[in-house]
Amino acid sequence: MTEPVETLIPPPASMQRENTTLLRMRGISKRYGGVQALSAVDLDLRAGEVHALLGENGAGKSTLIKVLAGATQPDEGTVEIDGQVSAMATPAAARAAGVSVVHQEFSLVPTLTVLENLFLGTEIRARFGRVDWRAQRRAATEAAARMGVPLALDRRVETLSIAEQQRVEIARSLLFDAKIIVLDEPSAVLAGRELEQLFEIVRGLRDSGTGVVYISHRLSELTSLADRVTVLRDGKRVETRPMEGTTEADLIRLMVGRDIDAARHDRQHHGDVVLEVSGVRLFKGGPEIDLTVAAGEVVGIAGLVGSGRTRLANSLAGIHRPHAGEVRLCGRAVRLGSPRASVAAGMAVIPENRRDEGALLPHTISENVALPNLREVSRGGLVRRESERKLAEQVIARLDVRPKDTEARVGGLSGGNQQKVVIGKSLVRSPVPQLFVFDEPTRGIDVPAKHEVHRAIADLAAAGSAVILISSELPEVLQCSHRILVMREGAIAGELPMGASEEDVMSLAVGTPA
Template identity: 45%
Template sequence: MLRLRGIGKSFLGVRVLSGVDLEAKAGEVHAVVGENGAGKSTLMKIICGVHAPDEGVIEVDGRPVSFAHPLEAQRAGIAIIHQEFNLLPERTVAENVFLGREPVRRGLVDRAAMERATAALLDELGETQIGPRATVKRLPVAQQQIVEIVKALSVHARLLVMDEPSAALAEHEVALLYRLIRRLRERGVAVMYISHRLREVLDLADRVTVLKDGARVTTVPAGEVTRDELIRLMVGRDLGTYYPPRSAGAGEVRLSLRGAGNHQLRDIDLELRAGEIVGVAGLQGSGRTELAKAIFGAEPFTTGEMSPARPRSVREAMAHGIGLVTEDRKAEGLALGQSVRDNVLLAARATGGGNSTLMSGLLDRVRLPPPHREVRYLSGGNQQKVVLVKWLTMAPRVLLFDEPTRGVDVGAKAAIHDLMRDLAGDGTAIMMISSELPELIGMSDRIVVLRDGRVAGTLPAGASEEAVMRLAAGEVA
């Protein structure tokens, strides 16, 4: 359906893509993987008409094409679903699906026709849980993604580019994504799948193309390559064991909760010790993020005890040495219009303290972009590094991580994992929330599982995925 030949692109004299060949076939899932900065996003933008290539040929159905605008790519049957959804939260599902293309009858928007067409598309995907009149902001993230897919199908997309489609999904919601992608494949839609989650890539893809430094390294059948081989191709080196060794033992209690609760949490008992990484697992809505925000004073506890102090605000929590790497770095963790330097100093300035030399050994390991660069122009991995360094300058006693490696490549993941383990080794107490069970099991010294705002149980290091999910789902072994 689509063939790229010798695609090259430069920005301000910097070579971003060089001689890239790529194909997308009808009814095939073709994954594209690579580190941040490998050229994946630029290549996808060329496919979707956002950028024009400096060199090379794009063919659709065997005929050369040239897209001057994304609408031209859309007319050729190409649509993209971005990592960050392009939906209007206050509008209905049908209004989002037909935004800018509303059917008109007698000079007015024909809402009935719009809703019928949306319902038919949802039915094609086998989705009966979503109604065309539902307001988008009331839908869970997984269902919002379905709306994005329906929107793409409504313009008769034959090639669907999916950029990190599972980044915002909890582990149990990924199964829904798998089902949708397989249904798209059955309908003959070509799917271009960009993801840092290599397990998903190997589960879903028919073929995998690896990009490195703007060039295609190889294209291989997904069934003929392992995760370790993909990592080696992507980063140019063997990462060895995927997760760093666990700590030898925990130290003093840095934070203690006894019967703590608020309007979303109940009777939470939890201890965080120096030198220990405590993983927090649970299904969507179990209270994982709410727990982090309560400890951080953003949504304070109203009952129970928290020692050494129960902060009533974020400023109080920071004054007690508590930091939070938020789930949504762009909305909650960064000032996107400010420089790397200004973002790094946010926490230290807010507390009127911080010690930028105390953590110098760790900071040297985090290779940040130039300090004058605006954060909005950085890759996801580099943005996450800025968030981490922001808290390191404050020298936190307790550091909470909510989805610390979401949307970053395997190389950046390994660097973040090493940094977390080094922080624990220096005596920081760490709590890590993650929807990726392999990461949670690989990094945690013990795992606390939440269900319905309560602690369902605690598991030791190395617990199985099945054990975690049984507790999370309320199943009895």
């Protein structure tokens, strides 16, 4: 980085559009605890190529990118850049090797100007350690020219639109001479003309010989923008193929792929309506949501991350206050924005984030179970240890928590057993909650625990509670639900009956007809 000015001059485009392979990832495997996030994944990236990386939530895209960015180390496999094996031991090493990742969350300092941000930590120095502003300005102007869009170098970043901030991030990659630029869902935050400009920038990068890994859920833009596509599913590479001749329907089929277990639930008569949500806006100025869930019914909610699923759960829990609308439980209006009111009304929301919102890790199982049940286990303001222990034993017996020790600390349990305690403490509430909302109840837990959770969901519905099941795992939603609502951009994009296919769900979730 001593002389970044020179490195910025783009080589003639003609030279760069040869099929030289910039990046060769081979046999990348990575395990997180009991979850095989990646198994033997290969990825090739050519110079002057836009390579789409596609897969459902949890398919392994993020892990693969983390490996490429040096943010995590693979258990097996090699990364070659320009024919040389790179260790990619740290983010700095990956950067030095020419890899840049533009994340969905930008890493810009809002109160500094664009120019200051571009060179933050990598300032060009003149004599006596002074910052050489003229050289920086020149380099930045060249980077902007290479992207084909102007950059307002002297404006503070906080005054820029999201699209402009994104350009600053991309320009920063160019300034340290990145050969490989990973764009993680860059289009998710853009619309209309800004989207067009982003595509122009990406094409410009490609034409100047940069290799672009492009992650997006918007299939329609991929078919026109990408040269090749690699599809991941369950941590494995399904296929890498040229985009030419590939349709959106092909992509969905590749992403979803497997046969679906026949839905196991018998169609049954559901009871009265328990939950009525009407006119709720999760986002300011966003679309209105209406939904009902009946007693004994399991309603699955699918959708991509960021589609509003968790916000819906948090609105029901009283953690998030929706911008409009009404929630009724068994006919009675529920005060919005108050977790206590939600609990008192008879709702139990099992949060997505077990560690921060579900369980008190340093506390024992019985203390955790007692927390929402303090009135039941106390007399005159004093906790009765015996009733507390009995309640915890109920949880342990009903969900098969291991170890079977009411005084074990929850932080020492496996993820699956922690989750059982989190579910169990609502399960034993009296009266039993009329509505259960499960937000990603089986994320990161092992298979036997998953079955326990699924059984608990089915039992609750059978016993007459209304259940909402939010999950990124389509097989789970399809298998456990009586009907499925698919969310997209804060709205309910559609409803599917039991027996729907993963393709049906995905095409609603990404907004294209399959």
